[in-house]
Amino acid sequence: MLPIFRRVAIIGKYQRSAGGAMPENSREIIDCIARFVAEQGCEPALEAETAQLLDLHAYPTLDIEGIGRQCDLCLVVGGDGTMLGVGRRLASHGTPLVGINQGRLGFITDIPLDSYRAALEPILHGDYEEDVRPLMHACVMRGSECVFEALALNDVVVNRGSTSGMVELRIEVDGVFVANQRADGLIVASPTGSTAYALSAGGPMLHPALPGWVLVPIAPHTLSNRPIVLSDATQVAIEVVAGRDISANFDMQSLASLQHGDRILVRRSAHRVCFLHPRGWSYFATLRKKLRWNEGGS
Structure with a gap:
């Protein structure tokens, strides 16, 4: 089955430490995600600053405007703050976004890093929940x-x-x-x-x-x-x-x-921002996890 998204951009938000070192495994994480996207039949492209900071040159690179013009989907690896910035900048292009969270579950970056393969595969092939925000x-x-x-x-x-x-x-x-x-x-x-x-x-x-x-x-x-x-x-x-x-x-x-x-x-x-979530995603389930509500049963 062919993916419905032909060209997929990947953006990571990584800050150098005071000594100039990058966070551990950052390069490996982005490279693994890009290779997985390619394995699904899509064409991965890295956001230019992400590629430069991580010294990843095996994939085409684009600036944000280029991503908006040329890509069908954007994967944002980071937290909600990163997603907010990317969402604002890509809103005029209507590019849908998928959030992969490296830390704690986010409100809008809701796919845990350790399960991105299982979550991304159906999304890339058209099986997802659409969530449009003003x-x-x-x-x-x-x-x-x-x-x-x-x-x-x-x-x-x-x-x-x-x-x-x-x-x-x-x-x-x-x-x-x-x-x-x-x-x-x-x-x-x-x-x-x-x-x-x-x-x-x-x-x-x-x-x-x-x-x-x-x-x-x-x-x-x-x-x-x-x-x-x-x-x-x-x-x-x-x-x-x-x-x-x-x-x-x-x-x-x-x-x-x-x-x-x-x-x-x-x-x-x-303009509006369109987030794509795995099938079965629930706003209320996100609230329960983020706000630690007592679920009171199944």
Whole structure:
């Protein structure tokens, strides 16, 4: 049986240690995955930086744009942080992603490294669960000028510096005033991001099929300021009214030193990220494992 994905890209996220050495077995892991992909009848290609860092030159290499243009599938070897970055960069190309996790099970990198062969073989031949996640588009307006613009898969966070006091933020939804909030900050989270920082700050978990966002204040001065679930068809505007050392974070992308009067505008992006999971994958099973819920039976 021929695979349905002709050309498959492989991306690994590996950081050199202070002494310049690569983590143990990194080169062997990526090489084994590439050889397995080839054995299934696909054409493997390595992301250029991955190939360079690991000194792997037996396969064609492509940059991210090249992967988006030329590859039918992308395997991401790492953790959820790596997947977030790759997902944002490939979203405009619609390239589906599969996550192989080297450490603990991730929310979106859900295939354990030690069982990737059994999980990947049916996926490469068309047997998988498709999981499409929306992206957020955010920009920082300073007067009439956009000074920063980014996509986010998890969340947009406006918060105070580590040594400063509370910030005051004015919040609007579709141009309608909601509230002025004094807090350590505010999170606008997608369903994907609702199990990240927003959950730690007391927000609800949103099922990924819901077309919604959640606004979660971080340590609000007034305890009646509670999380609010919104439709993701709305535009959220957050204006910096008061405070010092305020920053905005878009997943792991940051803009420090926001000024009073800056407005952070958040809307639904035209792009989405498509994750492929092994057949039988369950969002609730992932929650049970990651959050260590008592399963209470079979």
